[in-house]
Amino acid sequence: MNVIYILWLRQVKRYLRSRARIVGSLGQPLLFLIALGFGLGPIYEKAGGGNYIQFLAPGIIAMSILFTAIFSGIEVIWDKQFGFLKETLAAPVSRFKIMLGRTLGSATVAALQGLIVFTLSLIVGFRPVDLWLLPLALLIMFLIALTFTALGTAIASILDDMQGFQLIMNFLVMPLFFLSGALFPLDGLPAVITAIARVDPLSYGIDALRQVLVGQSHFSFGTDIGILAAIALILLTTGSYLFSRIEA
Amino acid sequence: MTDRVEYVLRMNIIDVKDLTKRYKDLVAVDRVSFIVPEGSVFAFLGPNGAGKSTTIKMLTTLLHPTSGTMLVNGRNPIEEQDAVRKSFGIVFQDPSLDDELTALENMQFHGVLYGVPTPIRKQRTEELLQFVELWDRRDDQVKHFSGGMKRRLEIARGLLHHPKILFLDEPTLGLDPQTRNHIWSYIADLSKNERMTIFFTTHYMEEAERVAGMVAIIDHGKIIAQGSPAALKAETGTNSLEEAFLKLTGNVIREEDASSADRMRTQRRMWRR
Numbered sequence: 001m002n003v004i005y006i007l008w009l010r011q012v013k014r015y016l017r018s019r020a021r022i023v024g025s026l027g028q029p030l031l032f033l034i035a036l037g038f039g040l041g042p043i044y045e046k047a048g049g050g051n052y053i054q055f056l057a058p059g060i061i062a063m064s065i066l067f068t069a070i071f072s073g074i075e076v077i078w079d080k081q082f083g084f085l086k087e088t089l090a091a092p093v094s095r096f097k098i099m100l101g102r103t104l105g106s107a108t109v110a111a112l113q114g115l116i117v118f119t120l121s122l123i124v125g126f127r128p129v130d131l132w133l134l135p136l137a138l139l140i141m142f143l144i145a146l147t148f149t150a151l152g153t154a155i156a157s158i159l160d161d162m163q164g165f166q167l168i169m170n171f172l173v174m175p176l177f178f179l180s181g182a183l184f185p186l187d188g189l190p191a192v193i194t195a196i197a198r199v200d201p202l203s204y205g206i207d208a209l210r211q212v213l214v215g216q217s218h219f220s221f222g223t224d225i226g227i228l229a230a231i232a233l234i235l236l237t238t239g240s241y242l243f244s245r246i247e248a
Numbered sequence: 249m250t251d252r253v254e255y256v257l258r259m260n261i262i263d264v265k266d267l268t269k270r271y272k273d274l275v276a277v278d279r280v281s282f283i284v285p286e287g288s289v290f291a292f293l294g295p296n297g298a299g300k301s302t303t304i305k306m307l308t309t310l311l312h313p314t315s316g317t318m319l320v321n322g323r324n325p326i327e328e329q330d331a332v333r334k335s336f337g338i339v340f341q342d343p344s345l346d347d348e349l350t351a352l353e354n355m356q357f358h359g360v361l362y363g364v365p366t367p368i369r370k371q372r373t374e375e376l377l378q379f380v381e382l383w384d385r386r387d388d389q390v391k392h393f394s395g396g397m398k399r400r401l402e403i404a405r406g407l408l409h410h411p412k413i414l415f416l417d418e419p420t421l422g423l424d425p426q427t428r429n430h431i432w433s434y435i436a437d438l439s440k441n442e443r444m445t446i447f448f449t450t451h452y453m454e455e456a457e458r459v460a461g462m463v464a465i466i467d468h469g470k471i472i473a474q475g476s477p478a479a480l481k482a483e484t485g486t487n488s489l490e491e492a493f494l495k496l497t498g499n500v501i502r503e504e505d506a507s508s509a510d511r512m513r514t515q516r517r518m519w520r521r
Contacts (some may be wrong), residue, residue: 006360014348017389084357086344087405090308091361092330247311 002094003099010084011072011105022116029117033057033124036183042199047209049185057118058210059182063115066202068185069145070173072106073152073239077159080246093191095244103236105150110145111138128213137212143228144205150235157242174204186218201231260319261286261413261445262307267316269302278300278469279316283463286412287443289435291460292451293493295502297467300449301341304417307447308338321412334362337406341421343398350427351382351401354390355408362409369408376404380434396427403434414438416448420455428452432452432459454492463489467497 015022017121035078037053079085081239088098115138118126128134138186155168188193197203208224217224262284269277277299284290294300305311306516307318309332318325321335345354352373359369365389372502380400382510390398399419406414416435436459450456457465457477464474473480473496477489512520 005355005360010346010349010357013353014346017348082342082344084344084346086340086342087358088361090310090333090338091358092363093361094334247305 002195003097004104005099006107007088007098008105008108011102011109014185015109022113024070025064025113026120027224028067029060030120030124031034032060033121033126039126049223053125054120054127054214055185055210055216056183057121058213059180060121061114061117061141061205061210062180062202062206063177063182063236064117064142065110065141065176066148066173067150068113069106069110070152072109073103073149073154074156074159074165074168075078075106076102076153076156076243077162080156089246091182094238095246099153099240099243100236103146103153103239106152110149111142114145122196129215133212137209140205140208140212140225140228143225143232144202144209147205147232147235149228150232150239154242157239157246173201174202180206181218201228204228204231216220251454259286260284261321262290262447263319264272264303265317267303267306267318269299269306269311270314275469277306277313277466280466280469280471282464282471282474284447285443285447287439288461289439289446289448289459291448291456291463292466293449293456293463294454294466295497297502298466298497301417302464303466304338304447304449308336308415309333334409335411337409337411338398338416339402339406339417339419341372341417343402345390345398345402345405348389350387350389351393352372352386353378355405357406364409372408372410373404374497376407376515377401396423396430399423399427399431400434403431407438411444412446413447416446418449418451420450420452428455435459453488453493457489465466465493472496513514 033053033056037056041052042056049055074087085098089095093243118137128137153171157205175196179196180200181197182202186197186207187205190198202225204219204224207217207230209218211221211224255456260283262282264283265281267277268275280299292300292303292427302311305323306313307320309329312326320332323331323335325332345450349357355373355377356369357365359373364372373386374383380403382397382401382404385393385397390401393401403414403416403419414435421432421433430486434454435446435448446459448460461476462466462474463478463480465472465478471482472494473492475483479487480492480496481487484495486492486495
């Protein structure tokens with residue numbers, strides 16, 4: 001059996017075994033869908049935007065992927081001190097394989113989480129325009145998941161303990177989400193917000209997802225996928241480098 | 249056969265010379281030198297913050313030394329990381345099992361990481377889990393295990409890839425006397441029957457006195473005494489290793505700033521995964 005595979009398997013098993021955590025983590029996206037979807041829906045429609053739930057659902061799916069991915073990346077901090085990682089670091093395996101297996105596993109988990117939120121959004125009234133494009137949507141979800149797991153891992157490789165966690169939540173993860181175009185269209189915004197949205201990798205992920213699921217977009221599909229893939233690659237490389245320098 | 253055994257007896261499986269680890273404002277390990285003969289039970293003792301864990305981390309390739317040389321099983325931990333890593337098993341001070349996997353899955357994971365072929369892994373897993381009396385609980389998730397069971401599983405796991413050296417960093421910390429006895433009897437078995445070298449740290453001096461053939465005492469990053477427990481007692485004119493230890497290291501309580509691991513132990517209680 002392969003090292004990368006067993007690390008992947010470990011992440012997936014841990015996810016499937018923590019039912020309470022799965023259910024718990026669905027509360028927030030569901031609340032966003034209901035409160036924002038139904039709360040802002042009428043205004044959005046009056047302003048000529050169309051059905052807000054259709055617009056919002058891809059953003060909320062991406063949000064749940066973002067949170068799950070960053071958290072499982074940051075879990076490396078725990079693993080460094082207590083968990084398994086310490087065991088893996090003393091094993092005759094390259095750090096790159098460890099990082100890759102773990103990241104692929106966490107990204108799979110985050111994409112699964114996105115798929116569950118997608119299903120929930122159907123209950124709330126979301127209707128994708130073309131179900132045949134669903135596999136492509138899944139691929140985009142996985143790409144988003146990969147990008148942010150790598151980011152979480154990179155951060156966790158530098159941090160010693162959970163002291164900086166709040167800082168990362170409020171100054172990185174939340175802005176990544178709120179300024180990404182998950183909740184509002186990126187057209188006609190103040191220049192500063194537009195600029196921020198343009199450097200936020202999540203913007204491109206959400207835009208691609210929205211294009212595939214509901215046929216609306218801000219950037220071109222090629223731009224979305226190109227930029228997202230490039231950022232995923234950069235973060236994976238940075239993440240592996242920082243991860244390889246971890247000392248116990 | 250006898251010749252081989254003689255030769256093996258004379259080999260030093262760990263050979264450390266002038267090993268130093270310097271952080272910005274602190275010398276954690278200061279020109280430490282010692283040898284560990286193959287097949288021996290070696291106790292590495294010292295007060296809190298003396299440099300024990302730092303030394304173990306360097307020997308086990310987890311930390312780069314500032315200067316000095318080391319050989320573990322004849323290999324250099326800095327240049328031949330993987331060769332050294334295959335030669336030892338380690339039980340860390342903090343449990344490093346995956347709580348949400350079963351005992352068997354933890355063993356499987358370890359076997360795959362160390363490249364143990366599947367049939368051998370399965371057979372050896374059964375032997376080892378029988379040995380530490382956890383075979384009946386093999387399909388239970390580790391989070392349901394007591395502290396002593398976790399330790400036993402960690403020892404079994406550390407032995408899966410047939411290491412020549414077993415590092416144990418305070419293996420009996422926080423365990424009741426029954427479990428401690430149990431664990432030391434496994435370890436004594438291993439040393440006797442498999443001629444495995446055991447390198448351990450502990451704060452329980454009576455344990456060290458009972459099981460260790462060789463003792464080194466480290467304080468403020470420096471080795472201040474080494475030899476058999478009997479020799480150390482004779483040298484200091486004391487009746488027990490504990491008295492000898494206190495005579496050598498003094499009675500001052502060591503205040504150690506909380507490390508990131510200590511801080512996280514507190515946080516862990518609040519932030520259960």
